[in-house]
Amino acid sequence: MRILVTGAAGFLGGHLAERLLREGNRVVGLDNFITGARSNIELLRAMDGFEFIEHDISRPIDIDGPLDGVLHFASPASPVDYLEFPIQTLKVGSLGTHNSLGIALAKGARFLLASTSEVYGDPQVHPQHEEYWGHVNPVGPRGVYDEAKRFAEAMTMAYHRHHKVDTRIVRIFNTYGPRMRPGDGRVVSNFIVQALRGDPLTIYGEGLQTRSFCYVDDEVEGIVRLFHSDRTDPTNIGNPNEFTIRELAEAVLEETGSQSSLETRPLPEDDPKVRCPDISVARSLLGWEPTIDLREGIRRTIPFFRERIAASDGVTARTLP
Numbered sequence: 001m002r003i004l005v006t007g008a009a010g011f012l013g014g015h016l017a018e019r020l021l022r023e024g025n026r027v028v029g030l031d032n033f034i035t036g037a038r039s040n041i042e043l044l045r046a047m048d049g050f051e052f053i054e055h056d057i058s059r060p061i062d063i064d065g066p067l068d069g070v071l072h073f074a075s076p077a078s079p080v081d082y083l084e085f086p087i088q089t090l091k092v093g094s095l096g097t098h099n100s101l102g103i104a105l106a107k108g109a110r111f112l113l114a115s116t117s118e119v120y121g122d123p124q125v126h127p128q129h130e131e132y133w134g135h136v137n138p139v140g141p142r143g144v145y146d147e148a149k150r151f152a153e154a155m156t157m158a159y160h161r162h163h164k165v166d167t168r169i170v171r172i173f174n175t176y177g178p179r180m181r182p183g184d185g186r187v188v189s190n191f192i193v194q195a196l197r198g199d200p201l202t203i204y205g206e207g208l209q210t211r212s213f214c215y216v217d218d219e220v221e222g223i224v225r226l227f228h229s230d231r232t233d234p235t236n237i238g239n240p241n242e243f244t245i246r247e248l249a250e251a252v253l254e255e256t257g258s259q260s261s262l263e264t265r266p267l268p269e270d271d272p273k274v275r276c277p278d279i280s281v282a283r284s285l286l287g288w289e290p291t292i293d294l295r296e297g298i299r300r301t302i303p304f305f306r307e308r309i310a311a312s313d314g315v316t317a318r319t320l321p
């Protein structure tokens with residue numbers, strides 16, 4: 001197959017493109033590098049069957065040649081990134097999704113939208129199953145991401161119903177692993193970088209809020225299975241093992257052997273208090289569930305950050321202002 005991956009320089013887009021190339025597909029990667037890394041594209045360029053286009057998918061583009069799949073992964077995706085790029089986040093979720101769907105329609109390609117657990121907002125149903133409509137503050141600081149992705153889901157379903165485009169929607173829960181940007185500001189990258197540097201681990205609020213962390217290889221496997229399935233409705237792909245942020249901090253300190261202290265910072269506005277996927281749909285329809293637990297995933301992730309810190313003095317965590 002020949003597949004377009006928007007956001008190919010990003011953490012998930014890059015891993016996904018690599019997996020598709022390894023399976024013998026041809027991949028057209030597209031990115032504008034506002035939050036993606038050129039090093040991810042260099043890794044992909046070293047593989048057979050990869051082409052790259054530097055472009056902002058919020059603006060229309062024609063892609064030469066046939067396409068069998070369009071995977072729309074372009075977007076700032078960590079809270080500090082989408083707070084820094086609020087307008088771009090709204091545009092890539094709305095206009096970027098529209099443009100990507102237009103390409104899929106024109107090429108007769110299957111389309112997959114990278115959606116998010118953020119569509120559930122600060123959830124009042126726990127764990128979150130796909131039928132839950134969510135609890136999102138549209139005008140809060142996180143609204144730029146949450147509402148863009150909710151619009152993207154609505155646009156995807158409209159193209160499916162109206163234009164008969166063959167679509168998939170994956171709701172991705174917190175994912176981590178090697179090749180996360182050290183400064184992307186997410187909790188896993190922040191804690192590992194802080195622990196390795198001997199800096200205090202920054203806990204927002206009491207640290208009693210929960211997240212459910214999925215190792216990147218598990219996430220990519222789930223996404224690929226969904227892409228090849230015939231499931232059109234949104235599908236949760238995430239790890240259902242739930243941890244408090246304090247538990248994550250303890251796990252990172254133990255696995256790195258760090259003596260770092262814990263430092264409390266204010267809880268960001270609208271920070272979801274709990275998050276955990278109900279993955280019964282993925283289990284029954286895709287035969288998928290995560291295989292790598294949090295401790296193992298952290299152990300697999302630490303060497304990447306250790307190397308990055310050794311290679312450059314400027315590698316630090318990025319906390320909210």
Ligand code: UDP
Pocket residue numbers: 078079080174185186187188190191202203204205207209211245267268271272319
């Ligand atoms: N968090 C934290 N310290 C940090 C970064 C994040 O305590 O240095 C918390 C944050 O408040 C949230 C959770 O960790 O409750 C996950 O944050 P992240 O930015 O990774 O993603 P989110 O799940 O909020 O989109």
